[in-house]
Amino acid sequence: MTPEEANEKLDAHRQRIDELDREIRALLNERTKVVENIGKVKRECSLPIYEPKREEEVFRNIMDDNPGPLPADALKRVFERIIDEMRTVQRDRMKREQE
C-alpha cells in the first residue's frame, strides 16, 4: 500500500466514524428524552426513581446475543456510563424543580 492509498483509506474510514458518532449521538439524545418521560410518570405517581431490577433488565438486554466485535465487558462499561449520565440529568432536573 502506498502512503497515498493508506491516506485515502484512512479518510474514508474516518468519515464513516464521524457518521456513526452522529447517529450514536442522536440515539443517546432520544434515549435521554425517554428517560425524562419515565421520570415524569414516576414523579406524578410518586414511584421510586431507582429500580435495581429494571437496571438488571437493561444490562441483560444489551449483553444477551451481543454479536461483537465489541466485547461484552467493554459494552457493559459503555452502558454503565450512559445510564449514569442520564441518572445525573434526572437528578439535576429534580433539584431544579424543587428549588
Next chain:
Amino acid sequence: MTPEEANEKLDAHRQRIDELDREIRALLNERTKVVENIGKVKRECSLPIYEPKREEEVFRNIMDDNPGPLPADALKRVFERIIDEMRTVQRDRMKREQE
C-alpha cells in the same frame, strides 16, 4: 393518572429504551469494526496508532451542534468511554498478534 395507566406508560417507554439500546449496540459494534480497519491500515504502513489531533476532531464532531437534551459534558464523557474501550480492543489485538 391511575397506577394501571402509569404502568402502561412505563412499559411502553421501557420497550423503547430497549430498542434504542440495541440500536446503540449495533452502532458501537459497527464503529469497532471501522476502528479495527483503521488499525490494520496503520500497522501495514507503520503509522502511529494514537493521533491526538484526530481525537480532537472526533470530539468536535459530536460536540458541535448537539441538539440535546443530553448535555455536552455528559456526551463527552460517554464518548471518552467509547473511545477508551475501543483503544483497549486495539491494544489487546496487537498484543495477541505479537505473541
